[in-house]
Amino acid sequence: xxxxxxxxxxxxxxxxxxxxxxxxxxxxxxxxxxxxxxxxxxxxxxxxxxxxxxxxxxxxxxxxxxxxxxxxxxxxxxxxxxxxxxxxxxxxxxxxxxxxxxxxxxxxxxxxxxxxxxxxxxxxxxxxxxxxxxxxxxxxxxxxxxxxxxxxxxxxxxx
Amino acid sequence: xxxxxxxxxxxxxxxxxxxxxxxxxxxxxxxxxxxxxxxxxxxxxxxxxxxxxxxxxxxxxxxxxxxxxxxxxxxxxxxxxxxxxxxxxxxxxxxxxxxxxxxxxxxxxxxxxxxxxxxxxxxxxxxxxxxxxxxxxxxxxxxxxxxxxxxxxxxxxxxxxxxxxxxxxxxxxxxxxxxxxxxxxxxxxxxxxxxxxxxxxxxxxxxxxxxxxxxxxxxxxxxxxxxxxxxxxxxxxxxxxxxxxxxxxxxxxxxxxxxxxxxxxxxxxxxxxxxxxxxxxxxxxxxxxxxxxxxxxxxxxxxxxxxxxxxxxxxxxxxxxxxxxxxxxxxxxxxxxxxxxxxxxxxxxxxxxxxxxxxxxxxxxxxxxxxxxxxxxxxxxxxxxxxxxxxxxxxxxxxxxxxxxxxxxxxxxxxxxxxxxxxxxxxxxxxxxxxxxxxxxxxxxxxxxxxxxxxxxxxxx
Numbered sequence: 001x002x003x004x005x006x007x008x009x010x011x012x013x014x015x016x017x018x019x020x021x022x023x024x025x026x027x028x029x030x031x032x033x034x035x036x037x038x039x040x041x042x043x044x045x046x047x048x049x050x051x052x053x054x055x056x057x058x059x060x061x062x063x064x065x066x067x068x069x070x071x072x073x074x075x076x077x078x079x080x081x082x083x084x085x086x087x088x089x090x091x092x093x094x095x096x097x098x099x100x101x102x103x104x105x106x107x108x109x110x111x112x113x114x115x116x117x118x119x120x121x122x123x124x125x126x127x128x129x130x131x132x133x134x135x136x137x138x139x140x141x142x143x144x145x146x147x148x149x150x151x152x153x154x155x156x157x158x159x
Numbered sequence: 160x161x162x163x164x165x166x167x168x169x170x171x172x173x174x175x176x177x178x179x180x181x182x183x184x185x186x187x188x189x190x191x192x193x194x195x196x197x198x199x200x201x202x203x204x205x206x207x208x209x210x211x212x213x214x215x216x217x218x219x220x221x222x223x224x225x226x227x228x229x230x231x232x233x234x235x236x237x238x239x240x241x242x243x244x245x246x247x248x249x250x251x252x253x254x255x256x257x258x259x260x261x262x263x264x265x266x267x268x269x270x271x272x273x274x275x276x277x278x279x280x281x282x283x284x285x286x287x288x289x290x291x292x293x294x295x296x297x298x299x300x301x302x303x304x305x306x307x308x309x310x311x312x313x314x315x316x317x318x319x320x321x322x323x324x325x326x327x328x329x330x331x332x333x334x335x336x337x338x339x340x341x342x343x344x345x346x347x348x349x350x351x352x353x354x355x356x357x358x359x360x361x362x363x364x365x366x367x368x369x370x371x372x373x374x375x376x377x378x379x380x381x382x383x384x385x386x387x388x389x390x391x392x393x394x395x396x397x398x399x400x401x402x403x404x405x406x407x408x409x410x411x412x413x414x415x416x417x418x419x420x421x422x423x424x425x426x427x428x429x430x431x432x433x434x435x436x437x438x439x440x441x442x443x444x445x446x447x448x449x450x451x452x453x454x455x456x457x458x459x460x461x462x463x464x465x466x467x468x469x470x471x472x473x474x475x476x477x478x479x480x481x482x483x484x485x486x487x488x489x490x491x492x493x494x495x496x497x498x499x500x501x502x503x504x505x506x507x508x509x510x511x512x513x514x515x516x517x518x519x520x521x522x523x524x525x526x527x528x529x530x531x532x533x534x535x536x537x538x539x540x541x542x543x544x545x546x547x548x549x550x551x552x553x554x555x556x557x558x559x560x561x562x563x564x565x566x567x568x569x570x571x572x573x574x575x576x577x578x579x580x581x582x583x584x585x586x587x588x589x590x591x592x593x594x595x596x597x598x599x600x601x602x603x604x605x606x607x608x609x610x611x612x613x614x615x616x617x618x619x620x
Binding site: 018019020021022023024026027028029030031032049051052054055059063065066067068069071078080082084113114115118119120121122123125126130142144151 | 180181184185186187188190192193194195196197198218219220222227229230231232233239240241242244246295296297298299300301458
């Protein structure tokens with residue numbers, strides 16, 4: 001399945017990234033992601049800090065299952081993308097530009113809410129060697145905008 | 160070292176993270192291990208081992224939790240950018256009681272700000288046991304914000320000032336002035352609970368364009384009404400809309416069958432767009448006597464420490480209020496005919512000049528109007544009606560608290576422990592209104608009526 005243009009646009013709009021995983025023995029985990037984009041092969045890549053996100057990374061390695069939540073602070077529009085073929089690899093400096101782009105856009109979103117840049121820096125300023133990449137093919141998208149239909153399915157395109 | 164160990168964190172130590180402008184995020188998983196991430200409206204500290212999460216919708220997260228009873232929760236510090244992750248185990252859902260009411264009141268605040276009151280309905284407070292708590296590593300944390308004041312020291316100072324107060328009026332002013340001077344809380348209202356009317360009456364306020372003494376809201380409405388009904392403090396750190404809360408709080412009067420003309424028409428004070436509010440009940444002798452509401456234009460102005468501090472100060476205030484009766488004057492050596500009356504009192508009705516004012520009372524709720532202006536109701540209204548009646552009948556201007564307390568025609572069983580504060584409410588309402596009828600203290604346990612215009616009584620059924 002492939003992402004719709006709406007979702008692709010959302011990826012670059014200044015969203016927050018929350019990443020969830022679950023181990024084989026049923027332990028859920030959650031962390032902040034730093035950036036996400038669609039790769040040339042159509043898969044989605046999400047970048048995380050190895051140090052901050054160690055538990056989710058371990059869980060994804062364990063089961064290959066992942067949930068990526070994207071939320072735009074300006075209107076609380078929120079979606080989740082699910083994958084069950086997730087693969088973890090080192091990201092490194094190749095994703096520095098992407099992380100900076102997402103950081104600047106997200107920072108601008110939060111400044112509207114009165115949150116200073118120094119606050120978001122606490123999450124984003126990670127060295128290249130700490131950047132990890134998780135690639136997966138979304139098989140399901142869910143609306144997570146707060147409300148009665150949070151969790152309902154969103155359409156994806158067939159590739 | 161196992162990075163999943165707790166870093167010596169305690170739930171108590173990170174509870175302020177539950178109140179940041181960045182909402183908590185939860186990850187659940189289905190029985191087949193597919194994770195699901197969702198934001199929560201509210202998380203609430205319950206005790207050192209438990210938290211409560213708002214349950215509003217039956218969605219994927221809810222389905223997962225009921226199936227597995229497990230979840231991971233992440234919180235961000237609103238000041239430093241630090242983060243924690245909790246492993247939590249679902250225990251039960253509460254649909255009533257203090258925790259539920261606190262969550263509901265907070266949610267109402269969030270919802271009314273967003274214009275989504277109907278959608279943001281709290282179905283329950285999900286209670287979770289915290290199994291594990293750890294810090295998110297690798298964040299460049301900012302220094303914590305400087306405290307607004309030294310809360311412990313300054314609260315103690317204010318407590319000492321209150322302990323030296325000998326009368327109700329002094330006690331009230333000491334508390335409200337001290338909040339601004341010592342705790343940098345510049346906007347405050349003190350509400351009294353009237354159990355007979357199931358309503359709250361504003362006794363005094365600070366920091367607003369209007370005083371609003373005598374204004375009313377219903378018990379259970381808004382965060383202050385809920386704090387009184389449940390006897391617990393309620394704090395909302397951001398995006399609060401008190402005006403909507405308070406002005407929507409007249410439904411109870413309708414339920415009790417009051418006519419519209421009987422309603423309090425006293426404008427409510429309040430910030431136009433408060434960003435933080437904290438309501439603290441006045442509890443003493445196992446009862447809730449009222450509540451203090453403080454608010455601010457700043458987000459996150461009040462923390463847990465403010466809540467603790469104000470709980471102690473309000474407890475002291477409530478106990479003092481409930482016991483504070485002025486020393487009764489010596490009983491007359493010979494049985495008095497009209498008790499405790501000076502000779503000059505009898506002629507004072509002649510001093511009232513100008514056109515007459517009409518004092519109208521509705522017996523059903525003792526609401527009293529001066530001409531067409533609503534003055535007060537309930538206990539305070541009954542007292543005013545009695546005083547003016549005595550004044551017109553025999554010219555009396557001075558009265559003792561004792562005779563009011565014992566007056567059979569007042570039939571005020573609930574007033575035994577707070578007559579003084581009801582008199583203060585009446586006195587301040589008349590003063591704020593600049594009414595031609597004023598009340599002042601006339602020595603120990605006595606009060607004096609000053610009437611500057613002729614008064615005509617009209618009793619309504």
